[in-house]
Amino acid sequence: MTKKYARASRPSIEDINVSIDKGEFVFFIGPTGAGKSTIIKLLLREETPNKGKIWVNDKEVVGMRSWRVPAFRRSLGCVFQDFRLLPTRTAAENVAFALEVIGKSKAVARRVVPEVLELVGLGGKEHRYPHELSGGEQQRVAIARAFVNRPLVLLADEPTGNLDPDTSVEIMRLLDRINRTGTTIVMVTHDSNIVNQMRRRVIEMEGGHVVRDQSRGVYG
């Protein structure tokens, strides 16, 4: 699969062929500009490749009609470096928002939201606003929001990029727990400590190519 941005002189990703099994935990690592984040955008179908095909949850994403995209995205969860929470909503409301906008009833939200917040370790902080929470706690809210629909795949784009090492470890523990429920996790990072600690599959990219694909790998 190749992805070339319109104004770029060379493709962001070129001829990569990767397959990830259900329930796997995969790190994409590599220097800035290696095409890691493009992978997430392609998997989310925010972008489409110029050449090649992408299958996510047995669905071919590239040729997907645009009106099917929302339904497709409901089977994915997504976490980012900048958390992407709504500042005017509390932790619980941020999580409920994800349910609300896909048409789930208030009753469902009332039942599911406390459960998920408890799971990510935010029990008792449901009614705090994002600015009243630490970075790690905000990321937990984001993870709760990504996980509340029980997605088959969780995509994480540098989820620990804004966090200190200790908090990062806690977030990784949380992701690990989610992985154990059978959720596939695809994580983009350049945090070498985390990669080395987790000992999971590592796919290293450079200049748009896969240069290493190693199960139970370490950071370069």
Added chain:
Amino acid sequence: MRAKYVLSEVLVGLWRNVTMTIAMIVTMAVSLAMLGASLLLYFQVSDMEEYYYTKLEVSIFFDKDATQAQMDAIGAEVDADPLIAEWDFETKDEAYKRFQEMFKEAPDLVNAAQPESLPASYRVKPVDPDNSQALIEKYKGKEAVANVVDQRKVLEKIFEIFGGMQKLALVIAIVQGLAALLLVANTIQVAAFSKRREVAIMKLVGASNWFVQAPFVLEAVFAGIIGAILAYLTLIGVKIFIIDGTFKSLFQSTVLTPIPWSNVHLMFPILAGIAGVVSAVTGWVTLRFQIKV
């Protein structure tokens, strides 16, 4: 719950950008009021055409010194004419009486006129009102005939004025309408920009396009409907204070047929419908092509 969510989003959205919202609503209201006025004038003209064209007459006026024999000769011709459906002869005395009646509020004028100064005439109704020209041509040059006058010509002048007013109102409606559309597009862009975080998250968690776009589109539709209500109230005001007020005598005379309330009320659903549909389409197109919500 969804309806409540969408409604609160709409109200919050309109309030957040309140100066823009007011500008948008006022522009729309002016545009729609002009459109309504234009439609009312259009109805008015066709009402009047219908009303008058069935009564249109061609008058054949005789010279003041025309002899009875000359008039009888024309009368025989009129009676036998296949172009003429009905005819009526008006003597000098009858013409004078009618003149007295018509201008009874101006006694000086009546006193100044002598019965002899008014011409006798044949009032004829053409079989085909659209073809009165042939009648005029036929009788104009005849002996003792002073003039042949088609009432239609007089009415057409009035209709031309109405038609001109109608076109002017329509032009203003279109220009203001374009301004309103640009304001709608701009308001939606601003709204979408100020809500870009929410929108990004909605898209991320898989909210349907409909759900993401509905509040923005409804915002435009809501403003459009308020504009239509204002325009409707304006038309009602014009009807009460100007048509039934200042120009009351003009409309009560036989010259202009009155503008019925039913026509004014009919404007509301028409204007609201147009405003709603046009705003929705503009909003949707803006979202689709300009900001990719």
